[in-house]
Amino acid sequence: MKTGPVRVAVLGLGNVGAALVSVLLDDAGGIEARSGVALQLAGVAVNDLTKTRAGVPAGLVTADAKALVEDPGVEVVVELIGGLEPARALVRSALSAGKAVVTANKELLAAEGAALSALAGQAGVDLLYEAAVAGAIPIIRPLRESLAGEPVRRVMGIVNGTTNFILSRMSESGLGYAQALAEAQQLGYAERDPTADVEGHDAAAKAAILASIAFRCDVHAEDVPREGIARVDPVDIAFAAQLGYVVKLLAVAERLDGADAGDGPPGAEISVRVHPAMLPKEHPLAAVRGAFNAVFVEGGRAGELMLYGRGAGGEPTASAVLGDVVDAARNVRSGVAGPALPVSPAHFHPADDLRSAWYLNIDVLDRPGVLAAVATVFGDHAVSIRSMEQLGMGDEARLVFLTHIARQGDVMACIDGLRSLDVVEHVGGMLRVLGDEEDRP
Amino acid sequence: MKTGPVRVAVLGLGNVGAALVSVLLDDAGGIEARSGVALQLAGVAVNDLTKTRAGVPAGLVTADAKALVEDPGVEVVVELIGGLEPARALVRSALSAGKAVVTANKELLAAEGAALSALAGQAGVDLLYEAAVAGAIPIIRPLRESLAGEPVRRVMGIVNGTTNFILSRMSESGLGYAQALAEAQQLGYAERDPTADVEGHDAAAKAAILASIAFRCDVHAEDVPREGIARVDPVDIAFAAQLGYVVKLLAVAERLDGADAGDGPPGAEISVRVHPAMLPKEHPLAAVRGAFNAVFVEGGRAGELMLYGRGAGGEPTASAVLGDVVDAARNVRSGVAGPALPVSPAHFHPADDLRSAWYLNIDVLDRPGVLAAVATVFGDHAVSIRSMEQLGMGDEARLVFLTHIARQGDVMACIDGLRSLDVVEHVGGMLRVLGDEEDRP
Numbered sequence: 001m002k003t004g005p006v007r008v009a010v011l012g013l014g015n016v017g018a019a020l021v022s023v024l025l026d027d028a029g030g031i032e033a034r035s036g037v038a039l040q041l042a043g044v045a046v047n048d049l050t051k052t053r054a055g056v057p058a059g060l061v062t063a064d065a066k067a068l069v070e071d072p073g074v075e076v077v078v079e080l081i082g083g084l085e086p087a088r089a090l091v092r093s094a095l096s097a098g099k100a101v102v103t104a105n106k107e108l109l110a111a112e113g114a115a116l117s118a119l120a121g122q123a124g125v126d127l128l129y130e131a132a133v134a135g136a137i138p139i140i141r142p143l144r145e146s147l148a149g150e151p152v153r154r155v156m157g158i159v160n161g162t163t164n165f166i167l168s169r170m171s172e173s174g175l176g177y178a179q180a181l182a183e184a185q186q187l188g189y190a191e192r193d194p195t196a197d198v199e200g201h202d203a204a205a206k207a208a209i210l211a212s213i214a215f216r217c218d219v220h221a222e223d224v225p226r227e228g229i230a231r232v233d234p235v236d237i238a239f240a241a242q243l244g245y246v247v248k249l250l251a252v253a254e255r256l257d258g259a260d261a262g263d264g265p266p267g268a269e270i271s272v273r274v275h276p277a278m279l280p281k282e283h284p285l286a287a288v289r290g291a292f293n294a295v296f297v298e299g300g301r302a303g304e305l306m307l308y309g310r311g312a313g314g315e316p317t318a319s320a321v322l323g324d325v326v327d328a329a330r331n332v333r334s335g336v337a338g339p340a341l342p343v344s345p346a347h348f349h350p351a352d353d354l355r356s357a358w359y360l361n362i363d364v365l366d367r368p369g370v371l372a373a374v375a376t377v378f379g380d381h382a383v384s385i386r387s388m389e390q391l392g393m394g395d396e397a398r399l400v401f402l403t404h405i406a407r408q409g410d411v412m413a414c415i416d417g418l419r420s421l422d423v424v425e426h427v428g429g430m431l432r433v434l435g436d437e438e439d440r441p
Numbered sequence: 442m443k444t445g446p447v448r449v450a451v452l453g454l455g456n457v458g459a460a461l462v463s464v465l466l467d468d469a470g471g472i473e474a475r476s477g478v479a480l481q482l483a484g485v486a487v488n489d490l491t492k493t494r495a496g497v498p499a500g501l502v503t504a505d506a507k508a509l510v511e512d513p514g515v516e517v518v519v520e521l522i523g524g525l526e527p528a529r530a531l532v533r534s535a536l537s538a539g540k541a542v543v544t545a546n547k548e549l550l551a552a553e554g555a556a557l558s559a560l561a562g563q564a565g566v567d568l569l570y571e572a573a574v575a576g577a578i579p580i581i582r583p584l585r586e587s588l589a590g591e592p593v594r595r596v597m598g599i600v601n602g603t604t605n606f607i608l609s610r611m612s613e614s615g616l617g618y619a620q621a622l623a624e625a626q627q628l629g630y631a632e633r634d635p636t637a638d639v640e641g642h643d644a645a646a647k648a649a650i651l652a653s654i655a656f657r658c659d660v661h662a663e664d665v666p667r668e669g670i671a672r673v674d675p676v677d678i679a680f681a682a683q684l685g686y687v688v689k690l691l692a693v694a695e696r697l698d699g700a701d702a703g704d705g706p707p708g709a710e711i712s713v714r715v716h717p718a719m720l721p722k723e724h725p726l727a728a729v730r731g732a733f734n735a736v737f738v739e740g741g742r743a744g745e746l747m748l749y750g751r752g753a754g755g756e757p758t759a760s761a762v763l764g765d766v767v768d769a770a771r772n773v774r775s776g777v778a779g780p781a782l783p784v785s786p787a788h789f790h791p792a793d794d795l796r797s798a799w800y801l802n803i804d805v806l807d808r809p810g811v812l813a814a815v816a817t818v819f820g821d822h823a824v825s826i827r828s829m830e831q832l833g834m835g836d837e838a839r840l841v842f843l844t845h846i847a848r849q850g851d852v853m854a855c856i857d858g859l860r861s862l863d864v865v866e867h868v869g870g871m872l873r874v875l876g877d878e879e880d881r882p
Contacts, residue, residue: 023590023742034657035589036783130587136743138579138587146571146579148476149464149763216475284749287728301464302577302750302760308725309746319743322590336777342477 002075005040006329009068011090012080013046013053013061015314016104016131020078020321021056035326037333043068069094076328078321079103084111095119095127100328100337102321104131110205110221113212114343121340126331128324128338133206134159134293136316137309138323143213143297144341151300152214154254156434159206161291161311162190162197163229163249167276168289171237171246177230189291200226200274203251210295211253211272217346219253219272225351227275236361236429239400243359245278246286247431252277256349269349278359280435352409357386357433359402362418363426366397370423374399377421381414382406396425402433443516446481447770450509452531453521454487454494454502456755457545457572461519461762462497476767478774484509510535517769519762520544525552536560536568541769541778545572545762551646551662554653555784562781567772569765569779574647575600575734577757578750579764584654584738585782592741593655595695597875600647602732602752603631603638604670604690608717609730612678612687618671630732641667641715644692651736652694652713658787660694660713666792668716677802677870680841684800686719687727688872693718697790710790719800721876793850798827798874800843803859804866807838811864815840818862822855823847837866843874 008024010017023031024041032038044056045065053061062068069077069090077094079101081087087108094101096119103109109116109132120127130140134157143152158164162184169180181198184190196202204224211219229249240247252275257268279286284306288294293311298304310316331337364370371390378385384404391398403411418424449465451458464472465482473479485497486506494502503509510518510531518535520542522528528549535542536557544550550557550573561568571581575598584593599605603625610621622639625631637643645665652660670690681688693716698709720727725747729735734752739745751757772778805811812831819826825845832839844852859865 019742027590027592030592031590033783034592036780037589136740137746138583138748141587142579142583145768146582146761146764148478148767149468149472150760151468151471151475284728287725299577299760301460301756301763303754303757305578305748305750307579307746307748310744313744315742316744319591319740320587322742323587326589327586330780334777336775339477339771342474 002333005038006075006332007040007042007073008076008078008325008329009042009045009071009074010078010080011045011065011068012082013044014080016317016321017044017080019314019318020080023318023322025055031322031326037326037329039325039329042071042074065090066093069099070097074099075332076100076102076325078325079105080321081105083107088112091116092119095123095125098123098125100126100128100332102128102324102328104129104317104321106132106202106205106209107221110208113209114218117340117343120337124337126328126337128328129209130324131317131320133157133209134295134307135309135311135313136319137293137295137307137311138320139210139295139307140213142307143210144339147297147299147302150302152255152297153300154252154298155210155214155295156285157206157210157251157293157295158248158285158288159251159293159295159311160197160203160249161293162194163203164288164293165189165291166198167229167232167237167247167249170232170234171241174234174238176234177232198230199228200249203249203274207251207253207272207274210251211270211346213341214253215255215270215346216342217270217344219346223272223346223348225273229276232276233428236359236431239361240278240359240431243402244281245433246281247276248279248285248288249274249276269347271349271351271354273351275432277432277434283435352407352412354408355405356408357403357405358411359429359431359433360415360427361429362399362401362424363428364397364399365423365425366392366395367423370397371399373421373423374418377417378403378414381410381417383410383414443774446479447516447773448481448483448514449517449519449766449770450483450486450512450515451519451521452486452506452509453523454485455521457758457762458485458521460755460759461521464759464763466496472763472767478767478770480766480770483512483515506531507534510540511538515540516773517541517543517766519766520546521762522546524548529553532557533560536564536566539564539566541567541569541773543569543762543765543769545570545758547573547643547646547650548662551649554650555659558781558784561778565778567769567778569769570650571765572758572761574650575736575748576750576752576754577761578734578736578748578752579761580651580736580748581654583748584651585780588738588740588743591743593696593738594741595693595739596651596655596736597726598647598651598692598734598736599689599726599729600692600734600736600752601638601644601690602734603635604644605729605734606630606732607639608670608673608678608688608690611673611675612682615675615679617675618673639671640669641690644690644715648692648694648713648715651692652711652787654782655694656696656711656787657783658711658785660787664713664787664789666714670717673717674869677800677872680802680870681719681800681872684843685722686874687722688717689720689726689729690715690717710788712790712792712795714792716873718873718875724876793848793853795849796846797849798844798846799852800870800872800874801856801868802870803840803842803868805838805840806864806866807833807836808864811838812840814862814864815859818858819844819855822851822858824851824855
C-alpha cells in the first residue's frame with residue numbers, strides 16, 4: 001500500500017475547480033490537521049492553456065486530461081468539467097483504472113449514475129458526488145449512511161438557487177417573473193439563457209440523483225416530469241400569501257406503497273418530479289429564501305429532517321467536493337471503498353394517480369349561473385372544492401379555488417372540462433398545494 | 442473474516458432501546474434491502490427481568506449486560522443505558538474486546554469521549570454516536586466526514602427540545618416560564634425534575650460533543666459555562682419580539698482565531714457555552730419551534746449550513762442509532778474502522794474577552810438625572826449603547842437597552858456598576874444578541 005500524501009488530479013478549472021485548487025494549494029496543512037489525511041495536488045486539466053491561472057503553478061496545468069487521469073501517480077480524480085462528454089469518458093477511464101472519483105456533475109450522474117456506481121463497485125473504488133446536489137449541503141452522505149436503515153418516505157428539495165431567488169423576489173417584492181429573472185441575471189444568479197434553471201432541467205437531474213439514493217433505485221433525468229416557473233404569475237403568489245402559503249419550485253421524490261407503510265421494500269412504486277407548489281408558510285422549506293437550497297426528508301422513523309445551506313458558488317461547492325476527496329483519500333490509504341448500495345430498477349407510480357390538493361384560478365364571464373357551471377365540472381370529475389373566492393373584474397370575474405386532495409388525472413380532466421366551457425376565459429394557477437397531513441404519501 | 446448477519450447486542454430497553462429492538466426484530470429484511478447489511482439481534486440487556494417486554498422473545502433478554510458484551514458472538518454493542526456507570530465499564534469492555542460500539546450516551550461522551558475514541562482507535566474498531574446530539578438529525582457524521590476538510594468557525598445548536606418547547610410556548614402564547622414548564626411536563630416533554638434541561642446541563646454535554654468534533658479537540662461537559670432559561674422573563678421575550686428577535690437557548694461552539702482567519706489550525710482558541718440569546722427572527726434557527734432541534738454550522742468555505750429535525754423520541758433517536766449500527770456492521774464485515782480524527786487539547790478563550798451585543802432591561806426610580814447616571818456607567822465600562830427605550834411605570838421607569846458589540850467582561854462590570862446605583866432597582870434581561878454581521882467570530 002502506498003504511503004505519503006494522496007495525489008489528487010482536478011479536471012476543470014471553473015468556479016468550483018479554481019476554489020478547490022486554491023484550497024489544495026494553500027490549506028493542505030490545515031486539511032491534514034483537521035482530517036488526518038495528507039493531500040497533494042497532482043495536476044489540473046484545463047481546456048485552454050493560454051488563459052492565465054492565477055496562483056496555479058504552470059507545471060501543474062495540462063490540457064491533456066486523459067493523460068492526467070492515466071498518470072499512475074494519480075490516486076483520486078476530481079471531475080469538475082460538467083456535462084456528458086468528455087466527463088463521462090474520463091470518469092470511466094479513472095474508475096476502470098482503479099482510481100477513486102469525486103464529481104459534482106449532476107448531468108452525468110442523472111444520465112448514468114447507476115452504471116458508473118456499478119463500475120466503481122467492480123473496481124472496488126469510491127465514486128462520490130456530495131456536491132452534485134445542493135452544493136455545500138451534506139445530503140448525499142446522510143441519505144447513504146446516516147439514513148442507511150431508514151425507510152425514507154419522501155424527499156422534497158429546493159435544489160435550484162436561481163429559481164428560488166426569482167420566486168423569493170416575486171414573493172417579497174411583488175416583481176413579475178420577467179423582472180425577477182432580469183435581476184437574477186444581473187446579479188449572476190441566472191445564466192443569459194436561463195432555460196436549464198427556469199424550466200426545471202437542473203432540478204430534475206438533482207431529483208433523479210436524490211431519488212436514486214433515497215430509494216436505492218435507478219432513476220434518470222429523463223424519467224422526471226418537469227414543470228418550470230415561467231408560468232407562475234405574481235397574482236398566484238399574492239393569492240398564495242393571502243391563503244397562508246408560499247410558492248416554491250420543488251424537486252420531489254416519494255415512495256407510494258400505502259399510506260402508512262413506512263417500511264415497504266425498496267422497489268415499491270415511486271414518484272419523482274419537479275414542479276412549483278404552494279407550501280404552508282410554517283413549513284421549514286417555506287423559510288428558505290434567495291439563492292439558498294434545502295432538502296426536506298420525511299422518514300418512516302426519523303420523522304422530518306431538513307438540511308439547509310448554500311446550493312451553489314465556487315467555495316461552498318468546493319467544500320463539499322473536498323469532504324468527498326478526504327473520504328476517498330482515507331479509503332485509498334486503508335485499501336477499502338465506501339459502501340456500495342443495492343440498486344433496483346425504478347417502478348414509477350402513474351402520474352395520473354398521484355394525489356394532491358390544487359390551487360386553480362379561473363377567469364370567467366361575470367354572468368348568472370357561471371359558478372354553477374364551473375362547480376358542475378368539478379363535481380363531474382370527482383374534484384372536491386375546499387374553498388372558493390370570487391373577485392369581480394368588470395365584465396369578468398376571477399374564481400380562486402383550493403381543492404381537497406384529488407387524483408391528478410381527475411384534476412387534469414377537470415381543467416380540460418373547465419377550458420371547454422364557453423364562460424371560462426382562462427384557467428391559471430394550477431399549483432399543487434402541499435402540507436396537509438392527509439397529503440402524505 | 443466472519444460472514445452472515447452481523448450480531449448486535451442492545452444494552453438498555455428504554456424508549457430508544459425498545460424502538461431499536463422492535464426495528465431489528467421486525468424490519469431486518471427491509472434494513473438489508475436498503476443497506477446491503479444483514480443485522481441480527483443477539484441479545485438485549487435490561488435492569489429488571491421481571492418487567493414484561495412486549496414483542497421481545499424471552500430468550501433474547503438478559504439481566505447480565507457484562508456477559509452479553511463478552512459473548513464472543515456479539516460483534517456490535519449498542520449502549521442505550523445512559524449515565525456514567527455501568528455504561529462506561531460496558532463500553533470500555535466492548536471496545537477492548539475489539540467490538541464496535543454505538544452509543545447515544547451524551548453524559549459518557551461529554552465526560553470521556555476522547556479517551557473512549559482513543560481506546561476505539563487502539564482496538565481498530567468504531568465508536569459511533571450520531572444519536573447523542575440532536576436525536577435523528579445527522580450532525581456528527583456531517584461534521585466528521587462531509588466537513589472533514591472544512592475550517593468550521595462556529596456551531597450553534599438548539600439541542601434541547603424541552604427548553605425550546607418552553608421558550609416557544611412563552612413566545613407564541615405569552616405564557617410565563619412556570620406555566621410553560623408545567624405544560625411541557627404535562628405533555629411529557631419535561632421531566633418532573635427539569636433541572637438537567639432547564640439549567641442547560643443537557644445542552645452543555647451536547648455542546649462539548651459538538652465542539653470536540655467540530656474543532657477536533659477534547660472538550661468536557663464541565664468545561665462548558667451554562668446559563669439556563671429559568672430567569673428568562675416573558676417581558677424580555679415580548680421586547681425581543683418587538684425588536685425583531687426571538688429568544689432561544691443555544692449551545693455555541695466557536696473558534697476565535699481572528700475575525701477572518703477561516704482556516705486557522707485546530708488548537709486555536711475556542712469558546713464553548715450554553716446560554717439563552719436573542720436571534721434575529723430571519724435567522725434560520727429562529728424558525729425552529731417546539732420540541733424540534735437544529736444545528737447551524739458556519740464554515741469558512743461552506744458558508745452557512747443548518748441541519749434540522751427531531752431531537753428526541755424513541756423512534757427518531759433509534760433511527761440515528763440504526764444508521765450507526767449499519768455503518769459499524771459494514772465496517773465489521775470489511776475489517777476496517779471509520780476514520781479516527783486527530784484530537785488536540787482544547788484551549789479556551791477567556792469568557793471575559795468574548796464579544797457580543799447585549800440586551801438589558803433596567804428598572805429605575807423615575808427621577809430626573811437617572812438616565813444620565815445610567816448612561817455614565819455604560820460609558821465608564823466602554824459599553825456603547827445602540828438603542829434605548831424608556832417606559833414609565835408609576836414611580837419607576839424601565840429602560841430597555843441594546844448595546845453594540847462589547848467585551849463580556851466589560852458588560853459584566855457595567856451590570857455590577859448599574860446595580861450599585863441607588864436609583865437602579867433591578868437589572869434584568871441580560872441576553873446576548875446574535876446575528877449582526879460584525880458578531881461573527
